[in-house]
Amino acid sequence: MVDVAMVGAGQTKFGNHPLGLKGMWAETIEKAVSSVDHGFQPTDVEEAFIGSIAFGGSQLGNTAALLTEHSGMEGVSVRRVENACASSGFALRDAWMAIKSGQADIVVAGGIEKMNDLSTSRKRYWLGVSGDTEWERLAGLTFPGTYALTARRYFHEFDSTHDDLVHVSVKNHMHGFENQVAHLRKEVSFDKAKSGFMVADPLTLYDCCPTSDGASAVILVADHLAHKFTDTPIWVKGSGAGSDHLALHDRPSLTQLRATQNAALKAYKTAGVTAGDIDLAEVHDCFTIAEVLATEDLGFAGRGLGGRFAREGQGRRNEGSVTINASGGLKSKGHPLGATGTGQAVEIFKQLRHQVEPERQVRDAELGLTHNVGGSGATCAVHIFGRER
Amino acid sequence: MSSQFISNDDGSFLASQYGPHWAGPDGDRLTLAIRLLNQVPPGEISLQCFEEYLEFTSSVSLQAVIETATNWKVNEKATTMLHTHSDEFIVGITSSIEPPTYPTFDNVESDDGTRNDLRNSWQEEVSGVSQGAYVSQAQHMIASASRLGLRAQTDKDRLVWPPRQLNGAGERIQEPTEQLSKLATILTWTRLSAAGAPSEFSGRAPILGGVSTVLVEFEEGPKGVFMLADDESKSPEIDGTVRFEVRRLYGQDGLMHYGLKAILC
Known part of the structure; x- marks a missing residue:
């Protein structure tokens, strides 16, 4: 079967971005195209998959066609992919499958979200739009609330306290501090993170990712074209996805994400690797408790030991067996919903090619993983990337 | 919410713990009526002396709300009548269509500012239109x-709640009937x-x-x-x-x- 190589990747800075949807997407494609080493142009693209929840107030329908029109790809076969915060993780998987199946040789996967151009009152209507609207939302829950329910139950079931989540926050802010494209580039002390404003008890402000604008994209090609465009392709070695009940209360466990577990199993299997082989992982830490669960569900820590993993600093850059969220994660790098999944892939692309800021470089990085979750765990896409085919 | 319940020769009456001037942060005459109906033996009841005093229109018919949330059946020809005071948050069940003589309930101090803020907030909320996610x-x-x-629904040997459509065998799960x-x-x-x-x-x-x-x-x-x-x-x-x-x-x-x-x- 065809192997898939990533030959280009780019993203805007995440945060309060001055440009609108069209401008952000154009900037992203410009960066992705310029990151390709040899002779690539947007008109080479055969298929495009763009993840977005269409949070912003600009273009809600047919967003993908508008974006490709404004980025030199008019006429390409394109569609929007919507799976909540996992939209571009699934766009990446769709692009991977398009090449794997032999239907296309050159494909763009990306994502975009404009979140900060809405008024506060209008933004409220969109809060929790990807949770279970009928039952969870009408019980007063938005995502901080849903993850707070998970965190409190986790503390009840396992040897863990809120301090473990504080460690996650401090680590990710430390990692994101040097990242030029991160939204919140500031280090946070343990005491400050511990005493943050209570958003949803027990989660404080420092447990929650920011609301970001941003866009990201990667360029995937079939194996026979990889060396036409670059001498150092990054191989998409594995892809897996899964889903689960939309509402937390319908799931058998409140402290595990079955969608992640299933996606990871498939991704490890297609890549022919195990969790122990991974050098760095960009995991979906929309809330700090989500990173704790992810370290367990992805196999980096045993069941109930994710809190201890964080407490012991095992995910810190170059300190443990795997670096978790070298970019700063959603917590520091930012979370522009639809752009987050491929934004994680951009970070892995640069880390594996040793193209990040020197102080952020994960040593001897050979294998990277991305983990992109939709909602409170209803959807999940996991990808594994390597320097070797 | 604890409430104040009085039963006398005229009928059964109920007011909230906050007294007759307020039904609480999320209460009204309908929620008080449901509480009262659940405190006395069920039967058939007429709403003709009650409905006009409700502050807002319910998204689900009053009959459906009452018959779902209590064991009472609504029948406009019933001789048992649901009443509410026109100015105060008191509800009653009597056997007469005439307005009853409402008993005196304790007046409980509550903060006027909070009460008014909540009342205004409800007014604004009801008149608002969703611009994003909403439930129709x-x-x-x-x-x-x-x-x-x-x-809850029954699906083979398990109860399902909230309701679902199909089970894993592709079979439609029946309407909810199990309490x-x-x-x-x-x-x-x-x-x-x-x-x-x-x-x-x-x-x-x-x-x-x-x-x-x-x-x-x-x-x-x-x-x-x-x-x-x-x-x-x-x-x-x-x-x-x-x-x-x-x-x-x-x-x-x-x-x-x-x-x-x-x-x-």
């Missing part, structure tokens, strides 16, 4: 047996700050200092999430017990949506 009136009607009455327990156990809980509350509650959440939600498990198996009510002086605990009462959930598009809220036991 049709969906409220479809799910009313589950939302207001805790009726879940009136009590449930708290598995986890949170208190959401006003800033993080969904738009449906964004007007009232700052006045109430946030909203609390519990995720509970019924002894029959299903789990669910409910907003807490009457938790001003108590905090929930994992493994604690809650019961359920119909309260105002939120207002939108000119309609008031009612549903069950959890009350700490």
